[in-house]
Amino acid sequence: QVRLVESGGGLVQAGGSLRLSCVASGLTFRSYAMAWFRQTPGKEREFVSRISGSGGISGYSDSVKGRLTISRDNAKNTLSLQMDVLKPEGRADYYCEAGRSYQHIVAGRAEYWGQGTQVTVSS
Numbered sequence: 694q695v696r697l698v699e700s701g702g703g704l705v706q707a708g709g710s711l712r713l714s715c716v717a718s719g720l721t722f723r724s725y726a727m728a729w730f731r732q733t734p735g736k737e738r739e740f741v742s743r744i745s746g747s748g749g750i751s752g753y754s755d756s757v758k759g760r761l762t763i764s765r766d767n768a769k770n771t772l773s774l775q776m777d778v779l780k781p782e783g784r785a786d787y788y789c790e791a792g793r794s795y796q797h798i799v800a801g802r803a804e805y806w807g808q809g810t811q812v813t814v815s816s
């Protein structure tokens with residue numbers, strides 16, 4: 694059974710930092726591209742960042758570029774998202790996703806999703 698478990702969310706002041714983690718089990722982690730999405734109530738799901746299986750290719754939404762850094766440790770089956778200079782609009786539930794290839798993730802065709810971790814940014 695595949696599981697993606699996010700952690701690291703919490704309350705932070707605007708301008709502060711958080712580091713989110715997503716631990717995967719039940720799949721060959723290095724074979725999957727990964728992504729972070731976020732969603733707030735009443736809004737569409739929003740792409741945040743993605744990374745290839747090897748970690749050699751990554752991408753970011755324009756709204757987070759330069760402030761968030763995606764990384765992965767394939768030895769520990771862990772995906773991370775370092776979030777710096779957080780803004781109030783960064784308040785959302787953050788989800789990690791796994792896809793069979795980077796192209797699948799780019800196309801929004803993830804196969805597995807986590808349950809999310811909540812990030813609250815106070816102004």
